[in-house]
Amino acid sequence: MIAALERQIFDFLGYQWVPILANFLHIMAVILGIFGTVQYRSKYLILYAVWLVLWVGWNAFIICFYLEVGHLSQDRDFIMTFNTSLHRSWWMENGPGCLVTPIINSDLAIEDHHVITVTGCFLDYQYIEVVSSAMQIFLALFGFVYAxxxxxxxxxxxxxFDFIGGFDSYGYQAPQKMSHLQLQPLYTAQCNLISCKIPFQGNGR
Structure with missing residues (x-):
């Protein structure tokens, strides 16, 4: 959950709407998995595991996108922003050691945008994004096994679980009808007109 929230924050700062939507769905899935664990709901955990498969695929695509594998290119802005703005990673300008220099009145700048040069970065932004996605894949694999x-x-x-009225031999059984018992006295008394004689039955005390 912490890793997902951290990634959501940086994607918001970079205005990357497609990753923002994917991160939001992932956060919901993590909450669903936590709820399923606390409430002992196996179906929620199964849904969480299915989502993790999709999440691994999405992060693998992110890695290929930033490394420009195959025909993927970072110049295609619509992939990350629904074609609403220019795609850029927040780490492009705010990476460790990066020095940003704006170019004023550049002919390369389109409307409402400016051109910058970034130099001195200890680690390029695309590799930071790749490391972040790789960490998400590792956590997703661990979560899949756990789920x-x-x-x-x-x-x-x-x-x-032994339900009441189950079919096992130790389940509930209806009470049987009691047969009529013939009661017999424990002792008899012999009486005459003067006194009664009761046989003594004791333990010798």
């Missing part, structure tokens, strides 16, 4: 294991445990506990 599968915990959901399996929950499902086994649900199957072994």
């Amino acid at each position: 599968c294991y915990v959901s399996k445990v929950f499902m086994e506990e649900e199957d072994s």
